[in-house]
Amino acid sequence: MEIRSITILPGHGKHQQQDQVERIHLNMGDIVSIVGPTGSGKSTFINDIALFACQNTPSQRTILINGEFPSDEYTSDPSKNPIAFITQHTNFLSDLPVHKFLEFHAKIRKTGETSSLVQEVLAFANQLTGEPIIIEHSMTELSGGQTRALLIADAVIIGNSPIILLDEIENAGIDRTKALELLRQYHKIFIFVTHDPRIALLSDFRLVMKHGAVQQVIHTHDEERKAVHEIKKLDDLLLELRSIVRRGEQVTSRYIHERLLTHGYAVVPGGVA
Known part of the structure; x- marks a missing residue:
């Protein structure tokens, strides 16, 4: 069966508070981020999707595929499961x-x-x-x-999985901007659990979690997309500093000031303008 969409019907958080969104509907080609502080329910949410929850998980959410309850063969036959879940703690036994x-x-x-x-x-x-x-x-x-x-x-x-779940890929040292550029070339649904502002702001929209429940859905607007460029400059400087430290070289405040100036930031006493 061709996968066209996935729908998440609301459930509740850790203290029985309800998800604040009536339903979340994702179409093929959507890139979505799930954000919130540690312990806010991001992993529970993405696990509900991976398990095709049907009010049988602690959150009581329901997952629909193409507007219908998922077929049993998705869970009984791995080759027909439309979801690939890349977790933080993947290890190979082979x-x-x-x-x-x-x-x-x-x-x-x-x-x-x-x-x-x-x-x-x-x-x-x-x-x-x-x-x-x-x-x-x-x-x-x-x-x-x-x-x-x-x-x-x-x-x-x-695998050619139509729905791909990615849990905090920023912790693996992956080039996040490049990853999103590449993924957008494929007509799939990508759902990121992330703390990374660059991934969140490059997504089409983001779900904000708190105390285990969905608080709101924020669609990325043009000003946020522009802000990604400034975030990238700061992030690239941090990556550059990380490489310097790894090579055993020393870092000075003068070097940082010079690099900031190169990127167009004015260094003033007590901060950056």
């Missing part, structure tokens, strides 16, 4: 080389010519990581960031 792992998955899915799919996945993943993935390395040798990048690329290209 010690296969990367290319063998991807080849086996492609053959199982029967999604096309194997070698070209493997190369497409690697090309996608290597645009997200600081250190390229070596296809001869075993899966268990990959870093956390490489693992997450490879799984995202695999879910998009080989």
